[in-house]
Amino acid sequence: MDAIVVEGLEKTYPKGIRALDGVSFRVREGEVFGLLGPNGAGKSTTVRVLATLTAPDAGSATVAGHDVFREPDAVRGVIGYVAQQSGHDREATGRENLALQGHVHGLRGAPLRRRVDELLDRLGIADAGDRIVRTYSGGMRRRLDIGLGLVHEPSVLFLDEPTTGLDPEARASMWDELERLAREESLTVLLTTHYLEEADQLADRLAIVSQGKVVVEGTPEGLKRQLRGDAVTIELADGRAEDAEAAIRALRGVHEASVEDQLLRARVENGGTAVPGILSALEGRGIGVTSVTMSRPSLDDVYLHVTGRDFRTEDQASADE
Amino acid sequence: MTAVEHTWFMFGRHVRSLARQPVWIVILLIQPFFWLVLYSQLFRRITDLPGFETSSYIEFLTPGIVVMTAFFTGAWNGMSMVNDLDRGIIERFLAIPARRSSLVLSHVAQCSLNAVIQGLIVLCLGYLMGARVREGLLGWLVILVAAALVAACFSGISNGIALFTRREETMIAVSNFIALPLLFFSSALIARDLMPDWMRTAARLNPVEWGVVSARETVQPDTDWGTIGLYFVLLVATVAATSAFATWSFRAYRRTL
Numbered sequence: 199m200d201a202i203v204v205e206g207l208e209k210t211y212p213k214g215i216r217a218l219d220g221v222s223f224r225v226r227e228g229e230v231f232g233l234l235g236p237n238g239a240g241k242s243t244t245v246r247v248l249a250t251l252t253a254p255d256a257g258s259a260t261v262a263g264h265d266v267f268r269e270p271d272a273v274r275g276v277i278g279y280v281a282q283q284s285g286h287d288r289e290a291t292g293r294e295n296l297a298l299q300g301h302v303h304g305l306r307g308a309p310l311r312r313r314v315d316e317l318l319d320r321l322g323i324a325d326a327g328d329r330i331v332r333t334y335s336g337g338m339r340r341r342l343d344i345g346l347g348l349v350h351e352p353s354v355l356f357l358d359e360p361t362t363g364l365d366p367e368a369r370a371s372m373w374d375e376l377e378r379l380a381r382e383e384s385l386t387v388l389l390t391t392h393y394l395e396e397a398d399q400l401a402d403r404l405a406i407v408s409q410g411k412v413v414v415e416g417t418p419e420g421l422k423r424q425l426r427g428d429a430v431t432i433e434l435a436d437g438r439a440e441d442a443e444a445a446i447r448a449l450r451g452v453h454e455a456s457v458e459d460q461l462l463r464a465r466v467e468n469g470g471t472a473v474p475g476i477l478s479a480l481e482g483r484g485i486g487v488t489s490v491t492m493s494r495p496s497l498d499d500v501y502l503h504v505t506g507r508d509f510r511t512e513d514q515a516s517a518d519e
Numbered sequence: 520m521t522a523v524e525h526t527w528f529m530f531g532r533h534v535r536s537l538a539r540q541p542v543w544i545v546i547l548l549i550q551p552f553f554w555l556v557l558y559s560q561l562f563r564r565i566t567d568l569p570g571f572e573t574s575s576y577i578e579f580l581t582p583g584i585v586v587m588t589a590f591f592t593g594a595w596n597g598m599s600m601v602n603d604l605d606r607g608i609i610e611r612f613l614a615i616p617a618r619r620s621s622l623v624l625s626h627v628a629q630c631s632l633n634a635v636i637q638g639l640i641v642l643c644l645g646y647l648m649g650a651r652v653r654e655g656l657l658g659w660l661v662i663l664v665a666a667a668l669v670a671a672c673f674s675g676i677s678n679g680i681a682l683f684t685r686r687e688e689t690m691i692a693v694s695n696f697i698a699l700p701l702l703f704f705s706s707a708l709i710a711r712d713l714m715p716d717w718m719r720t721a722a723r724l725n726p727v728e729w730g731v732v733s734a735r736e737t738v739q740p741d742t743d744w745g746t747i748g749l750y751f752v753l754l755v756a757t758v759a760a761t762s763a764f765a766t767w768s769f770r771a772y773r774r775t776l
Contacts, residue, residue: 211775251773298528
């Protein structure tokens with residue numbers, strides 16, 4: 199069964215900003231699904247609609263089998279929502295924050311206390327549980343936010359930009375944490391992010407969102423494979439670039455090749471097996487090689503490929519608006 | 520039933536936060552303190568004018584100041600809602616099965632509690648300055664209930680405005696805009712008989728005045744319990760109406776999400 203089904207969501211904000219322009223996707227039970235896109239692509243709006251916070255102008259959505267618009271309270275009972283902006287109470291302790299959230303979800307007494315302890319422990323903030331949140335570090339606060347979304351053991355967790363604002367170290371440890379939590383709590387996770395590495399690292403499948411639409415959907419590996427292979431860059435020792443290009447074009451498994459000064463770039467089916475062949479072909483013709491680098495295609499390449507726009511430029515441009 | 524439970528839990532959050540920063544009570548008391556001390560000195564002889572049923576201005580003024588403080592506390596209560604909105608706390612509660620009404624009513628209840636604490640302090644201060652409540656403990660109770668109701672009344676309006684505007688600046692402008700006229704269209708500082716006719720008529724529709732009159736009845740001779748009862752009923756109805764307005768305002772807020 200699909201945990202989340204989204205069909206043709208459209209939403210225009212009062213000032214005429216078109217946030218969603220027909221968003222559709224499906225998330226399978228138990229998977230981590232990433233919505234990847236630059237700032238302003240409509241990711242947060244999509245999540246807010248699914249978390250029953252706001253209504254779209256058109257379209258339909260179900261979460262864990264419940265219709266988001268007809269049974270909002272049923273949806274609220276089975277989802278955890280962790281907003282981009284943290285929603286904790288800074289003037290309360292971590293434990294108080296979690297207990298209040300649990301109370302509203304109908305938990306009481308010993309089971310609630312056990313759950314709160316368990317979460318503080320799992321999130322690595324057990325020692326800080328009785329401290330006022332104002333004294334927490336950014337990473338600790340973010341962990342608490344995630345704990346607030348998990349108190350009632352939801353089956354679906356929405357994470358809106360979970361690591362924005364964290365330093366690289368805190369981000370990396372948060373990634374480990376999220377992977378572990380998704381497994382331990384047997385969650386379906388819908389994650390939005392504008393970090394390509396984050397989607398690559400965490401998502402089983404992902405949809406790239408641009409200007410209110412899903413432009414492509416698949417596994418990170420599958421999407422990268424569509425780019426027809428790995429990039430191989432060879433630095434030549436002594437010119438003869440045209441010869442070198444001709445030599446490797448003839449090889450099997452090489453899709454494209456181009457030269458620029460001393461650099462020979464090629465896209466190959468599989469970098470690991472293609473490189474030895476390329477090197478021996480060049481050696482056979484007496485062409486010297488200074489260095490070889492091989493890179494797997496990145497989601498940057500995918501984004502550029504499907505939208506025709508550079509991800510970082512677009513992300514920066516929307517953030518500046 | 521759920522709404523009552525949720526209100527209780529949310530109210531607990533506000534009380535803990537107040538208990539950790541009791542300095543707020545003090546800050547909110549500075550203004551009434553000056554009113555009570557300076558105004559009573561400045562206008563000490565005002566009771567020589569006809570229209571005052573007591574001969575001591577401090578006795579006349581104390582219940583008025585209690586209700587006035589409660590009114591200001593209520594009118595500014597929306598600021599804590601703006602704070603909760605800014606910090607994403609409301610957004611978090613809207614995505615869990617929390618009753619909308621509990622989000623408003625907990626703020627309203629917290630505001631009433633503030634007003635009662637401040638009222639007690641003002642009453643003690645007034646007592647030290649010579650103000651006596653004729654009806655004794657029952658009188659104190661009436662004054663504090665009047666304060667709680669007036670605070671709740673305006674807390675509802677203020678929270679509703681907070682949900683519509685979501686900005687501190689707008690809140691400040693709106694609160695100032697409604698606060699002063701409502702204060703002057705009441706007998707908080709001056710006997711009703713000294714007001715011009717048209718002001719007196721307008722004052723009858725003013726919830727602040729309902730609170731002031733009820734509270735003051737207990738310090739004057741011949742306490743009119745019927746008037747107190749009537750105004751309390753009116754105030755309770757207004758609290759219900761303004762809280763309903765604030766709860767309804769969540770629709771406007773959700774449209775902006």
